[in-house]
Structure formats: structure tokens, C-alpha cells
Amino acid sequence: MTDFRFELLGTDGQARTGLIHTPRGDIRTPAFMPVGTAGTVKAMLPQSVRETGADVILGNTYHLMLRPGAERVARLGGLHRFSGWERPILTDSGGYQVMSLSKLRKITEEGVRFRSHVDGSEQFLSPERAMEVQRLLGSDIQMVLDECPALPADEARIEKSWELSLRWARRSKQAFGEQPGHACFGIVQGGTYPKLRRRSLEDLMEIGFDGYAVGGLAVGESQSEMFDTLDAVAPHMPANRPRYLMGVGKPSDIIGAVLRGIDMFDCVLPTRSGRNGQAFTPEGALNLRNARFADDSGPIDPACSCPACRQFSRAYLHHVVKAGEIIAAMLLTWHNLFFYQRIMAGLRQAISSGQLQSWVARFHQGVVD
Amino acid sequence: MTDFRFELLGTDGQARTGLIHTPRGDIRTPAFMPVGTAGTVKAMLPQSVRETGADVILGNTYHLMLRPGAERVARLGGLHRFSGWERPILTDSGGYQVMSLSKLRKITEEGVRFRSHVDGSEQFLSPERAMEVQRLLGSDIQMVLDECPALPADEARIEKSWELSLRWARRSKQAFGEQPGHACFGIVQGGTYPKLRRRSLEDLMEIGFDGYAVGGLAVGESQSEMFDTLDAVAPHMPANRPRYLMGVGKPSDIIGAVLRGIDMFDCVLPTRSGRNGQAFTPEGALNLRNARFADDSGPIDPACSCPACRQFSRAYLHHVVKAGEIIAAMLLTWHNLFFYQRIMAGLRQAISSGQLQSWVARFHQGVVD
Numbered sequence: 001m002t003d004f005r006f007e008l009l010g011t012d013g014q015a016r017t018g019l020i021h022t023p024r025g026d027i028r029t030p031a032f033m034p035v036g037t038a039g040t041v042k043a044m045l046p047q048s049v050r051e052t053g054a055d056v057i058l059g060n061t062y063h064l065m066l067r068p069g070a071e072r073v074a075r076l077g078g079l080h081r082f083s084g085w086e087r088p089i090l091t092d093s094g095g096y097q098v099m100s101l102s103k104l105r106k107i108t109e110e111g112v113r114f115r116s117h118v119d120g121s122e123q124f125l126s127p128e129r130a131m132e133v134q135r136l137l138g139s140d141i142q143m144v145l146d147e148c149p150a151l152p153a154d155e156a157r158i159e160k161s162w163e164l165s166l167r168w169a170r171r172s173k174q175a176f177g178e179q180p181g182h183a184c185f186g187i188v189q190g191g192t193y194p195k196l197r198r199r200s201l202e203d204l205m206e207i208g209f210d211g212y213a214v215g216g217l218a219v220g221e222s223q224s225e226m227f228d229t230l231d232a233v234a235p236h237m238p239a240n241r242p243r244y245l246m247g248v249g250k251p252s253d254i255i256g257a258v259l260r261g262i263d264m265f266d267c268v269l270p271t272r273s274g275r276n277g278q279a280f281t282p283e284g285a286l287n288l289r290n291a292r293f294a295d296d297s298g299p300i301d302p303a304c305s306c307p308a309c310r311q312f313s314r315a316y317l318h319h320v321v322k323a324g325e326i327i328a329a330m331l332l333t334w335h336n337l338f339f340y341q342r343i344m345a346g347l348r349q350a351i352s353s354g355q356l357q358s359w360v361a362r363f364h365q366g367v368v369d
Numbered sequence: 370m371t372d373f374r375f376e377l378l379g380t381d382g383q384a385r386t387g388l389i390h391t392p393r394g395d396i397r398t399p400a401f402m403p404v405g406t407a408g409t410v411k412a413m414l415p416q417s418v419r420e421t422g423a424d425v426i427l428g429n430t431y432h433l434m435l436r437p438g439a440e441r442v443a444r445l446g447g448l449h450r451f452s453g454w455e456r457p458i459l460t461d462s463g464g465y466q467v468m469s470l471s472k473l474r475k476i477t478e479e480g481v482r483f484r485s486h487v488d489g490s491e492q493f494l495s496p497e498r499a500m501e502v503q504r505l506l507g508s509d510i511q512m513v514l515d516e517c518p519a520l521p522a523d524e525a526r527i528e529k530s531w532e533l534s535l536r537w538a539r540r541s542k543q544a545f546g547e548q549p550g551h552a553c554f555g556i557v558q559g560g561t562y563p564k565l566r567r568r569s570l571e572d573l574m575e576i577g578f579d580g581y582a583v584g585g586l587a588v589g590e591s592q593s594e595m596f597d598t599l600d601a602v603a604p605h606m607p608a609n610r611p612r613y614l615m616g617v618g619k620p621s622d623i624i625g626a627v628l629r630g631i632d633m634f635d636c637v638l639p640t641r642s643g644r645n646g647q648a649f650t651p652e653g654a655l656n657l658r659n660a661r662f663a664d665d666s667g668p669i670d671p672a673c674s675c676p677a678c679r680q681f682s683r684a685y686l687h688h689v690v691k692a693g694e695i696i697a698a699m700l701l702t703w704h705n706l707f708f709y710q711r712i713m714a715g716l717r718q719a720i721s722s723g724q725l726q727s728w729v730a731r732f733h734q735g736v737v738d
Binding site: 040043045046068072075076083294312318320325326327331 | 408411437444685698
């Protein structure tokens with residue numbers, strides 16, 4: 001059996017390109033992971049997600065533990081078989097959604113008690129349970145449970161939060177145990193405080209993880225604060241482990257983070273925007289709901305070869321968005337995921353060939369190649 | 370250019386199998402036409418509709434004239450190019466939806482005045498406008514405008530309605546004019562009154578149409594009333610023209626109508642049911658919302674080769690139906706349309722080989738082959 005292993009193929013400045021080898025297939029990095037919240041990348045069939053160029057998707061522990069339930073997914077053969085996606089899956093730990101979606105949260109040393117947003121039932125998530133759920137799902141890359149305070153927060157609040165998260169990270173790693181071919185990632189916290197971020201990373205490296213994520217960003221801070229934080233932490237991250245920036249982001253966020261040495265990303269933006277009638281293009285996002293597209297016979301993006309751009313006009317997409325037709329969500333989600341994967345492929349190629357700076361300059365002039 | 374032409378390939382009792390030749394491709398009959406209301410078969414991409422086995426889809430004049438507008442669709446190259454479906458399209462005349470969806474209807478000799486359900490604007494539909502809209506859409510098979518009274522209605526009401534519909538049918542045919550490769554169908558009315566139905570048919574045959582539809586059924590009468598009406602009218606319909614039963618129906622309705630000599634069908638049932646979590650099977654419809662499917666690892670139908678049955682369990686479909694995920698509508702619509710096309714293919718094969726009675730007997734025992 002292939003072990004979980006990161007292979008660095010090339011660098012350009014701080015930027016890296018490589019392969020994460022897993023028993024379920026390789027992940028080309030920099031990688032964008034479409035979000036498959038509840039066992040489906042919304043409005044997409046699994047083979048269509050693959051056709052956009054995705055090597056890995058993200059599943060949400062919080063959603064899946066509440067419905068259909070981790071033990072049920074395990075009985076049904078695991079999340080890959082259940083959802084029809086046979087390639088790698090990364091799962092988060094559920095902590096972030098507990099904070100953002102559930103009610104009546106009570107955080108103790110042991111874990112977090114909350115009410116399900118689905119049926120109001122009382123639920124409990126501890127580091128041990130978060131890892132058990134991810135193991136039951138059959139997740140290839142499992143994330144430690146951490147506490148993620150909302151920004152802005154003062155340094156004392158962030159530090160206290162980190163101390164709890166560190167103890168939870170140790171318990172998570174312990175609970176993960178030995179799972180050949182599977183990986184456990186730690187999550188660097190510390191808000192926008194460089195000193196805390198570096199301490200957080202050092203603490204995690206002492207425990208030892210298969211990869212390191214940067215968490216607690218994309219929660220309200222500016223892009224430059226995000227980049228400053230990455231500048232403070234990324235150079236210190238182990239070169240032989242994948243680096244994952246959680247929940248990010250806009251194309252320019254991803255590109256800036258790749259320039260700073262990040263390898264993996266996930267974000268609901270392309271899928272959620274697609275369901276809201278927005279289409280990403282090299283020149284920026286189009287709102288297809290806008291009346292100016294009603295008679296526009298051209299495609300979203302003439303340079304794009306996705307099904308939405310090959311077969312349909314902006315006028316058609318405008319019509320189906322306005323009419324609330326499901327095909328609008330299907331086509332725009334496909335287009336947006338395809339656009340994100342075009343960016344990732346362009347970044348990988350540019351890093352391999354040492355052309356990253358000029359690629360990024362062209363991107364900022366509205367060219368994705 | 371291929372002309373519009375019906376070729377009878379075989380019969381078994383009253384049942385017929387044949388080909389409708391059109392410049393956009395042949396339609397194998399008996400044929401089921403998925404409903405593509407507003408320029409999309411809901412929750413399906415056009416190539417997926419084709420993959421279910423459909424040769425022709427139906428478009429709704431009423432919906433398309435209100436949004437995005439017939440003149441706009443014409444400017445954008447016609448409904449085929451606009452919607453990405455390059456094979457034949459049949460359009461209804463809009464009359465039925467005016468009655469069922471719009472407000473403030475006023476029917477005069479000239480036509481029907483109504484308010485759009487989309488934006489409340491005042492609209493007018495006459496036989497001439499109905500045909501103009503269908504021509505602007507580029508419809509391959511265009512239907513005359515008729516008035517369709519709700520059942521039950523007494524004979525006098527139906528007769529009066531027919532007299533108006535007949536005058537409208539003449540004006541529709543006149544407005545259709547000469548459109549090589551395109552067809553204009555008349556619509557037999559007359560409620561459940563055999564004498565009125567036959568008179569209606571005779572009147573239409575005197576005008577002369579490329580095909581004949583039976584309208585005004587599937588509006589509340591029982592299946593046996595529907596079949597009695599078909600028994601009264603179908604044997605008198607011209608053998609060398611396609612026969613279309615509008616808005617029908619359940620699989621057993623379609624099979625009973627094929628046994629009585631009908632060639633073409635359309636119905637929202639497979640698509641609408643799919644969006645509501647229902648899946649057709651040879652043994653009847655399953656409601657995937659039902660908790661008994663939560664742990665069912667089998668497919669909807671082991672004999673079905675659609676994507677929903679090949680890749681997903683009932684448990685998964687139950688989960689995504691309950692979670693309100695778009696993939697539920699996508700997969701169940703695909704399955705249901707595929708099931709309908711399996712039935713049509715089975716009927717065509719059974720008629721060709723003179724095995725229709727035994728095929729129907731097997732169907733009623735829960736076997737579709």
C-alpha cells in the first residue's frame with residue numbers, strides 16, 4: 001500500500017509544487033479542494049468534479065456526523081463509496097462549524113457541547129470523537145480539533161485559546177494513532193500575532209504531524225493581514241510536509257498564499273457563488289443576474305472550455321439564473337470550479353518552469369494561462 | 370433537406386411503432402418527450418437528457434414567451450441553440466398554461482388576454498401569435514392554439530368550446546403556413562364525449578394537419594375514462610400521421626395508450642417526481658424521503674443502468690433528499706427519465722416483434738425489459 005507522502009517537485013521563490021501521494025491517488029500541489037459539505041459538492045456529480053481537474057475534495061465532519069451520521073456512513077462502506085468520490089478526501093474536524101452553525105455551545109477542557117442545527121439534538125465533540133468520526137468516514141487527511149476564536153481578538157484571548165487547542169491537538173494526534181496511508185494534520189492558530197503563530201507552529205512540530213494547516217484566517221481580517229501572517233509563519237513550516245491554508249479563498253488570496261509557500265486550499269466561494277448566479281473570469285466575477293447579459297450571445301469566458309462556456313451563452317445563463325432553474329447552479333458551479341482548477345494548473349506549471357512572477361503579473365492583467 | 374414525415378415500421382394490434390423523420394433527427398415512436406418548460410429539462414444538462422434515450426423534448430410556449438421572450442430567443446439563434454438541445458423540439462401553443470398559471474384571463478373570439486405570472490404584465494395570445502411564437506422559437510413540431518375546458522364539463526360546454534377551438538385551429542394552420550421540415554399538429558378536443566371527439570377529429574382532418582394530438586385529457590378524469598375516450602377516437606385517426614396524447618402520464622397510462630394506437634407522450638411526472646424525492650421502479654414508485662431507506666445499501670433498481678443506480682445507494686439518495694441537496698434532483702430526475710425511456714424502448718421492441726401483450730403482462734408483474 002502506498003503510504004501518505006509529500007514529494008516536492010520544484011520551487012520558485014517561496015512557492016512550491018509537488019505531489020501528495022496517497023493510496024487513493026496523487027494530489028498535485030498547489031491544490032484546490034472543492035467543498036463537499038454533506039457528501040456532495042453541491043450541484044455537481046462526482047465525475048464532473050473530477051472533470052474540473054480536482055484531485056481531492058473536502059468533507060465536513062460537523063455536517064456528516066449530524067446527518068447521515070458517521071457510524072451509518074461507516075456501515076455503508078465509508079464516505080468515498082457512499083458519495084461516489086473514490087479519490088482522496090480531506091475532512092475538517094468539525095470545530096469551525098460548531099462555532100458558526102450550532103447553538104448553545106459550551107466549551108470545556110473535555111470538548112464542546114452543542115445543539116445540532118438539523119434537529120436540535122444535543123451533541124458532543126471532543127478531540128477523540130472528532131478523530132473517531134473522521135476515521136469512521138474513512139477520511140484520507142484528518143484534521144485535529146481546535147478552537148478557532150473569531151477575529152479581531154486580543155492577544156491574551158488568542159493565547160488562551162491556543163493553549164486549549166494545543167492540548168486538543170495532542171489528544172487528536174493520540175486518538176488518530178496509526179492509520180497507514182492516512183494522514184493527520186495539525187492546525188497553526190494564533191490570530192494575526194506573529195509570535196503566537198510561530199509558537200503554535202513550534203508546539204505542533206514538537207508533536208509531529210503529517211502536514212500543517214494555517215487556521216483561523218479568512219474570518220474577517222484583510223488580505224494584507226492574511227499575507228503578513230503567512231509571511232511570519234510559512235517560512236518556518238517544515239519543507240517536507242504539505243501546508244494547507246484553511247477556508248481560503250478568492251483567486252487573488254490563493255495566488256498570494258502560493259507565493260508564500262502554501263500547497264493546499266479549500267473554499268466554498270466557487271460553489272456558493274455559482275449557486276448565486278456568479279461566474280469567475282480572468283477579468284473578475286460576472287453577476288449573470290444582471291440585465292446587461294439578457295441579449296449577450298457570447299460565453300462567460302471565450303478562453304474557457306468548461307461545459308457552460310462551450311455550449312451556452314451569457315444570455316441563456318442569465319435566463320436560467322433569473323428563472324431559478326437548477327441548471328443555472330449546475331453550470332455556474334462547474335464553470336467556477338473549472339476556473340479555480342485552471343488557476344491551480346497554471347500555478348503548478350509556472351512554478352515548475354520558474355515563471356511564477358510573470359504568470360502572476362499576467363493574472364493581475366486579466367490573463368489565466 | 371429532410372421533410373417532416375412519419376414512417377410506420379410495424380404494428381401489434383392497435384399499437385404502432387415507427388419513425389418521425391425531421392431535419393433535426395428521427396424520433397422513434399412510441400416516444401416519450403421530457404418536458405423542458407423554460408428552455409431546460411429541470412436539473413438535467415441537454416447531453417444527459419439525450420443519454421436517457423430521448424429523441425425529442427417539449428418546450429412551453431407560455432413560459433418562453435414570457436421569459437426570456439420569443440423575439441429574444443430568435444435573435445439568439447432559436448431555442449435549439451439557446452438551450453443546447455440540437456434535436457427535435459415540440460412546443461405546445463401556450464393555451465393550457467394560460468388557463469392553469471395566469472390570472473385575469475379573458476377569452477374572446479380573437480384570443481385570450483391574461484396577466485403574466487412572472488411580472489404581472491398584460492399579455493395576449495391569439496392563434497396567430499401562438500404560431501408566431503413557435504416559429505420564432507424554431508420549433509420542429511408546433512401545436513395549434515385551442516381552448517381546453519376543465520373536466521368534468523357538460524356536453525354543451527364542451528361543444529361550445531370545441532367550436533371556438535376549431536376556428537382557432539383553422540387560423541393556427543393558416544398562420545403556420547409553409548415551413549418545410551416543420552410540422553403543425555391539430556388537437557382533438559371533446560372531453561369524454563365520444564361523439565364530440567370524433568366530430569372534432571373529422572373537423573381537423575378536413576383542415577389537414579401533419580399530426581393529430583388528443584388534448585383535454587389527464588385533467589382529472591379516471592384512467593378508464595381516458596382509455597374509453599382513446600378507444601372512441603384513436604381508431605379513426607389517420608394511420609399515416611403521428612398521434613400524440615398530451616400531458617400523459619403515469620407509466621400505466623402510457624402503456625394503455627400505446628395499446629390503443631398512440632405514438633407520442635409528454636409529462637412532467639418523471640422530472641417533477643424526481644425533484645420531490647420519488648424514483649420510479651418496475652415495482653412502483655419509491656419515496657426516497659422515507660426513513661426505511663436510511664441504511665439501504667442497494668441501488669434504486671438493480672436492473673437499471675442509469676448513473677443514480679450505477680453509483681449510488683438508496684441510503685445516499687435518502688440522505689441527499691433529506692438534506693435538500695441539488696444532486697438529489699439531478700440523480701432522481703435522470704433515473705426517472707431513464708426509466709421512462711426504458712419503457713418506451715421496451716414497447717417499441719415488443720411491438721416490432723409482435724410480443725406486446727406478453728411485454729405488457731410482464732410489466733404489470735413488475736418487470737420492464
